[in-house]
Amino acid sequence: MSPTQPTLFRLPPAAQCQLDDEGRLRHFLTIEGLPAALLEEILETAQSFHTASDQAARKVPLLRGKTIVNLFFEASTRTRTTFELAAKRLSADVLNLDMATAATTKGESLLDTLRNLEAMHCDMFVVRHHQSGAAHFIVRHVAEHVSVINAGDGRHAHPTQAMLDMFTLRQHFPDFGSITVVIVGDILHSRVARSEIQALRTLGVGEIRVVAPRTLLPREAASLGVVPFKSMEEGLAGAQAVIMLRLQKERMHGSFVPNEAEYYQFYGLTRARVELLAEDGIVMHPGPVNRGVEAESAVVDGPRSVILKQVRNGIAVRMAILSMAMRSHSW
Amino acid sequence: MTRLAIRGGYVLDPAGGTDAVRDVFCARGKIAGVELATEEFEAEQVVNAQGCLVMPGAVDLAVCLNPLGEQRANVGSETRAAAAGGVTTVCSVPETQPIPDSPAAVRLLMEQAQQAGFVRLETLGAAMQGLGDTQLASLGALREAGCVGVSNGMRPYASLMVLRRAMEYAASQDLTLFYHPLDHALASQGCAHEGAFAARLGLPGIPPAAETAALAQMTALVQDTGARVHFCRLSCAQAVDMLEIGQQTGLPVTADVAVHQLFLTEEAVEGFDVNALVSPPLRTEHDRERLREGVRDGVIQAICSDHQPLDPDSKMAPFPEARPGISGIETLLPLTMKLVTEDILPRTSAVERLTAGPAAILGRGAGTLAVGAPADLCVMRLDDSWVFETDSMLSAGRNTPFDGWRFDDRVQATICGGKLVYERGGAA
Missing domain, CATH: 3.40.50.1370 (Aspartate/ornithine carbamoyltransferase)
Incomplete structure (x- = not known):
């Protein structure tokens, strides 16, 4: 009998690659594997934004100086708009890329698109793609400093x-x-x-x-x-x-x-x-x-x-997720 | 041609019935003798095989030397990898560049293999012109060019009528049809076993019925025509059951399984690991157990690598868009022998499924150490724990889920046609 079992060198399970060493949200790809406490934190943070957005002071400076790219390989109105509103209320700069009609249809690979965006020093990608696992794929190949938020990948997760x-x-x-x-x-x-x-x-x-x-x-x-x-x-x-x-x-x-x-x-x-x-x-x-x-x-x-x-709640919840994921950045 | 002696090894030749410490002598490219230690044979070259298993070189039924659309792998790189993996006969699948649907393409492949000079190449010709679905390739001419069988790979036939004619025509040319049981409509756009993991990850599924429905139809056609058919790459339990019944009723059907199916299950796709993306997909533990049992009982005659050396770019995509396949020729023997060390398969059966079993399907007389047989051997060092690493692979494809796996047995030397074509740490 062989003394040791095979160690299958796996890519990190979904949950692990979403959290940093201190258990804070780094990427938001899937609910699977995330602790209940973290989901509660998202809901509580969202509640605070929700309350604030009812008042006059609509913009908060949490993400000032940060650039968020909405990378949509699939058409979307509501999701993209609420992400954009959420980012703007956090004072981030927002770039909307409608990839359904852009570079990838010209034969540029997903990876090349990512490299180009990285080079422009973007801090966060909000990604929608028609293939399951696309958000995981991007996390695996994107530069360390970029956070990835899954805005829907194939049949997998939203x-x-x-x-x-x-x-x-x-x-x-x-x-x-x-x-x-x-x-x-x-x-x-x-x-x-x-x-x-x-x-x-x-x-x-x-x-x-x-x-x-x-x-x-x-x-x-x-x-x-x-x-x-x-x-x-x-x-x-x-x-x-x-x-x-x-x-x-x-x-x-x-x-x-x-x-x-x-x-x-x-x-x-x-x-x-x-x-x-x-x-x-x-x-x-x-x-x-x-x-x-x-x-x-x-x-x-x-x-x-x-x-x-x-729909209305979507803004506060996405503000919560964007700000929490950005918090894990060392800045 | 050198006279070669392999001395002091534990010789295991299921076809020839040898199972003892013996010296093996090779002369003029053939086995000259398998005997108790003797100094009478004058060898020009000696391989010390003490502490090693000496077996016939492996016969791998499923090797893609130059996958369609890929840039890196070629006949030279992959036959060299085969030698390092202890494989002395590679049977090339038809989804290769150039598509072997003409005698010229077949001869080109054979010449390239001969020039590379590592291992023997047997070629499956394309059953249909250009691997299309309606027009037969010139199967008679392909046989004359040296094809050992014909197959349309994973490509579909236009109808059961076309398939039946391909079988009948191949049979009249005395060619075995190699058939992938796969209903393309049922497999649809699937990329993973249709089960709990695909349900959770949202991956389009391939049901076992995609395999069993096609296998049932083909079984009916074999009953109808009496044509000999080899089923390629079984993946599910029910297919093994159905095959067993077919064999019991005397149908001329054989089958192989890819070695990764004997280890990995659907679980390996967790985290969207593209290295576990294969076709047919990895299935459940129950399927894996039945496949192992089928190999043990001989319902499945051959274990193959299903070697697909892919460029890195081909795996650089979201899971459903990545290209399926494992560069597996260098892990075929280590994995199969792991079935022995883990008490899943007796050593004799393991060696037989790698040698005499597949050789009988090809019908070309390799896979044994009988006197007069081709001097194709593999020398494996036993109980020599080592870790497989992609960095040390010779194949141009590094797409493997087995990086970091620990194995006990390791190919020490490979001899093909009486010539030392690989020696670990050696110059060959």
Whole structure:
């Protein structure tokens, strides 16, 4: 027998490379592996910005002299805008690069783009990319002094969205332990769902359910720590919050679901179904909503909907994450 | 040609039935004798093999010498790496530059290997013109040029009808079809085993059904045509079950497995480690156990490296966009022998799956130390703990997940055609 087991030289696990030696946030790539205390710190910091932004003094000088690059390889309006607003309220200089139409389509590799930006002494990249693992890839190859914030990578993670949803949930339900959260729709392709599930688990939510046809659920979905339901009626019963996911139009062509009408019939959030939630239950959606597909308009605009609140909270939460990640820089 | 003696080693030749301390004598490129120590053989060159295992040189069924689209690797660099890895016959896969779909391309590859002068090259011809999906390559001409079999690599056939004709035509040219059981539509854009890890990391999955569905269809075609088929790179438990049933009913089917599948599982993709990105993907522990069992029972006849020497740029991309593959020829023997030290595989079976097993699939008479066989040998020092490091690799590809692994057995010398083509610390 060989005396020693093989030591597989692994790249650092997700959690480790996100934190510095003192356990402070350095990059924000995924919720997975982050300690609950750190998520709580994000929520608390966000709360302080949230309170401040209600007052007159909107700008804080925390990131003065820092340059943040919004590096978006995929189209986005809300996420990019709220990141930009967050950075500006922290007094950072912001550079918006719409990579979906820029250099990489001219054949420049992702890596070359990064090198060029590094050379311009940028301090932080906020990255959205269509491939899972893109943010990790960038961290692995970027200069030491640059922090990376994942603004959505493929189907993998969208951790800032998850945190703003946690923030919104907290506003309604301070005690997570006793609530049930339902996520409905295209879990398979959803980075939002993955990050939400991890955040909800880390923060100790009582029960996490998912409702979707099997074509839109990953294999071994239960291993994510959720309880899958086939029907909306059963899934929604008594829950405190339902998070509706966006259904991309192309899913209809890939035989994931037959058509929008059938999807709405079985998985759409109607007013009648909203009534199945707990009395104080809320409706969430990361946006943009396909009205009449994922949810009835009257629900989107209705009293239970906190969808616009989510957008508003996005600024404070992203301010918190940007400032915390920058704090780990030695300056 | 020199007369070479390999003295004092522990000779293990499963095909020839030798399992004892013996001297091996080589003359005129052939095995001249495997005997108790004797001074009668007048050797010009002596390899001291005391404390070493002397086995037939390994026959590696899956070596890409010059991957399509890559710049660095070539026949010279990779056959040299093969020699250092104890491999004396490399069977080149068709996804190589130039695509071996013409006698000229095949001869070019063979000439390059001969000029490099390290190891024997057997070539799989492209089954379809340009590795396309509808037009057969000139399989008869490819056989005459020296191809040992034909394959379309991982590329799809347009339909089962085209596939059946390829099988039948290959059979009438007495060529084995090497087939990757892979349903391309089911594999879709996948890059990892469709399981818990892919679910968590958001990686598009490849279900085991992509392999088993294709294997089932192919089994039906073998039943229908009686054509001989070799299944390449099995990755899942059910495929082994299905293959076993096929063999029990007397179908002419064989199979190989890449050695990394016998060690790594889906877990290795954690942290988006592109070095663990392979095709077919690494699967579950259950699959790994069944593959090991299949190797042990002989349902799987050969362990191969699935050697893919890639340029660094090919791995420099987010996980789903990186190119799959491991530069594995230098870890084929160390890993396989590790199965022995970890009591997973008896030593005789391990050596057989590296030598006589794959040699029988190629049907070219290597893989044994019988008198008159080609003098292709590997001398391995046993219990010589060492650490594998990418920096010391000879292959032009450094893409390996095994950097830093500790092994007990190490290739000491490689002899091909009676010529010392590698000696550790030596000049060869």
